[in-house]
Amino acid sequence: MIGGEAGKMALYQAVLDNEKALLDEWVKEQIGAFSRQGAIRETELRQQCETFLRLFVQAIRDGNTTDLRTPEWEAVLRFLSDVSSSRGEQGFSPSETATFVFSFKRPLFTALGKAHQDDGKALADAVWEATAILDRLGLHTMDVYLKTRETIIARQQEDMLELSTPVVSLAEGILALPVIGTLDSARTQVVMESLLQRIVETGSTQAIIDITGVPTVDTLVAQHLLKTVTAARLMGADCLISGIRPQIAQTIVHLGVELGNVTTKATLASAFAVALDRQGMKIVRSKPQA
């Protein structure tokens, strides 16, 4: 086997003997690799590198280098997980994150080269050993990075679900739901439920669903809208659908969808006027027009 115990010891000794130089070189390498100025503070980076080096040396000394899932490597992996997920949180790119581990190769190989100037075999062993370990550590940082990004995306999607369903009260007894974005199945459910819930909470009798911000109205969207109208009616509220732009109106007709006895209006303002009228209210000018 290449590497092995000899490679491991050579690696350990080289890191130990060159700690200061390694650290300087490694930090310099990374600062150079960051395209964005000030993406990371040098003091913070230096600290991260110091910690890694300390844990790395310990793990090589105590642990076995063929299997990184052993307890000796736990501290190294955990530390890399922290670095990786914090970079993922801060919006670092995948390569900016992977750089942490991979940029350590050059300084480390230089140190190994110095330590084994006269022994080609020992140098090859040590370089092999180092490459094998760093590659696996690099992959580990990518795994963690991806998981972090996935978590962020899932969280943002959830935020969107909630954020995009603001049911607003326009006047006594009149609610409006301005829907913005794609009415795909998951979201529609949330949107419609929140409207029905607010109808109950406020005892409203008029609900305006404004679809100005919905780019596509297909049969699925129409079906969801009609279901909501029916449910709202059962709860004692009349629904109006507004924001039906001319091109959408034409498309719905060709599609063959009939919105039946639902009141539809081109604009939210005209739907509001209808709702006010049904409530026996109207808007009056309190001062003559200027």
Next chain:
Amino acid sequence: MATMIVRSTETLPIRAEADVVMVRQKARAVATEAGLGLVDVTKLVTATSELARNALIYGGGGTALIESLQDGIRKGVRLTFEDQGPGIPDIEKAMTDGYTSGSGMGLGLSGAKRLSNDFSIHSVVGQGTRVMIARWK
């Protein structure tokens, strides 16, 4: 007859609800780029939505091929939806307004035909379904 030129082509997967949104967005971009007016773009995108969702729900997923076409001085967009699902045993019935084997409105296929200038459907039971639509400027 002038020969038809395919100006660009792209194949997108349809494996999840989010892919339906992607296909729609891409169809909108290509149709707009081809110079179709707002009403035509909206019609094409809506038909796209219906057929992509059919491929997903009934076909168990598939692909959408989006082509930008030039036929003489006419520009247009053609979409081909393909799946390897169960196929449609009775196309005439499936094309009937209001017919659904699921819980839809039964207006997707017939509506997509009305919204398009060209429409063709080919389906083999046990093998899959291919629906092609085009809209011209």
